[in-house]
Amino acid sequence: MVASRPNYRIPVIVGSLMGVLGGQDWAPDNLVGWLKDRDSDGWFETSFDIPAGSYEYKVALNESWDENYGAGGVPGGPNIGLVVPGAEGHAHGRHLWLKRHHAPDSGQHQQPAAPQVGDDNIWWDGLGHDSRSGLSATPLKAVTKNSNVTLRFRTYANDVQRVKARVWDSAQQGQTVYNMTKVATDPDANLFGYEYWETTLNVGANLSILYYRFIIEDGTAVVYYEDDAARDGGWGQPYNSSPDVSWNIYVYEPGFDTPAWARNAIIYQVFPDRFRNGDASNDPTAVDWFYPQERGHRFPITPWNTIVPDPEPNDPTANPDWYGTYSSTSYGGDLQGLISKLGYLQNLGVTTVYLNPIFDSPSNHKYDGRSYLRIDPTMGVLGDDTATLALFEQLTTQAHNRDMYIVLDGVPNHVSSDSPFFDRFGRHPEVGACEDLNSPIAPGSSSSPPTRLAAAFARVTPTHRLVWRADPAADQHRTPRCVELLVWPQRRRHLLAGRRGRLAH
Secondary structure, X not given: OHHXXXXXXXXXXXXXXXXXXXXXXXXXXXXXHEOEOOOOOOEEEEEXXXXXXXXXXXXXXXXXXXXXXXXXXXXXXXXXXXXEOXXXXXXXXXXXXXXXXXXXXXXXXXXXXXXXXXXXXXXXXXXXXXXXXXXXXXXXXXXXXXXXXXXXXXXXXXXXXXXXXXXXXXXXXXXXXXXXXXXXXXXXXXXXOEXXXXXXXXXXXXXXXXXEEEEEXXXXXEEEEEEOOOOOOOEEEEEOOOOOOOEEEEEEOOOOOOOHHHHOOOEEEEOHHHHOOOOHHHOOOOOOEOOHHHOOEOEEOOOOOOOOXXXXXXXXXXXXXXXXXXXXXXXXXXXXXXXXXXXXXXXXXXXXXXXXXXXXXXXXXXXXXXXXXXXXXXXXXXXXXXXXXXXXHHHHHHHHHOOOEEEEEOOOOOXXXXXXXXXXXXXXXXXXXXXXXXXXXXXXXXXXXXXXHHHHHHOOOHHHOOOOOOOOOOOOOOHXXXXXXXXXXXXXXXXXXXXXXXXXX
C-alpha cells in the first residue's frame, strides 16, 4: 500500500470513470487516478483520454474513504459531475484534464517527517524523469552511432541509497544496468528538497533502439520508475513491480539523410480494408480460410458504416456472434477505393499516403504476409495477379501525377504460419518447416509458434532471416526471387514513394 507511511498524502480521483481507464470504479486504492504535484506548486493534477459519456467523481486521500472531497472542495461532499460530449450518439475519445484539486491540510495531519536514507522507504512523490526535458535527458533527439547520452533522475533529498538505469539494446538483445551518481541537490525545492542522479552511456556501434527505465533502492525497498500507462513519453510513474514500460533512444546511421519529400510531408495512413470499398466483386467472403484457432473463416461486415464488432469477451456463450474475431472481420476496402479518393486526400493537403500492408495475407491487417511477391487479390482483381499489379501501378501513377507519394508498409522480417515457408496447416504444395525441419525453405517467424515452429525459427540466422535461406544449391529457383523482392522497389521506383523507392517499417 503506497500510503501506508505515516503522514503521507496521496490524492486519487475516484468515480464512475475509472473502470474505463483501468481498475475498479469508486475504489480509492485504484492508483490509475493518482493526482501528481509534478511542478511542486502544491497543486495536484492528472490527465486522461476518456470516451464520451456522463460520469461522476470525487477526490479521496491515502487510498481510503476516511478523507475525501466532493463538489466545491467540501469534505465528504456530493459527487462532481462530468459530461464528455460525443457525436451522433457514438463514443469519441476526449482529452480530459482534471486539475487544480488541492490536497488541503485539514488540520488532522502533522508536518510529515523528512525522508531518511536507509529507512526502507522510498517517497514516490519525489521520484521523477521527464523524457521530454533537457534536465532529464541529453540530447533530446535520436542520436548517431557511438554517441553519448546522459540520463538524469530526481528523488527527494536524503531519501534513497541507489538509483540505477536499466538499458536494453534491441540490436544486441541484452541489458546493461548503470549505477547512477548523485550530482546535485536543490535543498529549497518542494517540502524536502530534491537530489539529482546522473549517468552517461555510449549507445554503441549498432543501429538500434535502446529502451531505458529506472530502479530505485533504499534498504529493502525497491521501486521501478517507468513510462506511464499512456506510453507517450514525458513524465513517468513509480511501480511496485516493473511492467517494463520503457522510454526509447533511437540510434541511426551518421550519414543518413532524410529525403527532401519526407521532411515536410503531410502523411495520411490508410488501413486499406477500412478506407473505401471501390470494387465489391473482390470482397472477402465467409467461406474464405482463416486460422483455425480464430474460428477458421473470414467475417464480412455490412453495411459499410457498421461499427466494428467487439471480439471480446472471447467467449462463445457470452459473445456468440463475434467472439475471437480479432483479425478476421472484413469490410472490403481495396485499391480501387483508394484510387477513387486520391483527389479527396489531395484536397485535404495530404502529400504522402502510407499504406498498411497490401501483400497476400489471410487477415484484415495483413501483417501476417504469406507472400511478398503478390498483392492480396481482395485488394485488386480476384484470380488475376497481373491485373491486380496493373491496378496498383494505376494507383502509383495517379499519385505521381498529383505529386503525391505512396509508401508501403513492408514487413519481410516475418511471415504468416500459413505461408509456404512454415505451412503449419498443410495447405501448400511446398514442404514447410512445420512439416519438415530440413525443408529447403528457411522459415520466418510466427506470433505463437508451436514447438516445431519454434525449433524451425531457432535455425534462422540474421544473414538469411528475411524470407528464404540464401543457399542456391538448396533452392535455386527461390533464391533469385528473394533478391527480386529486395530490388523490386528500386527497379520500379514509381511504385514506392512516387519517384524514390522506399519500403517503410
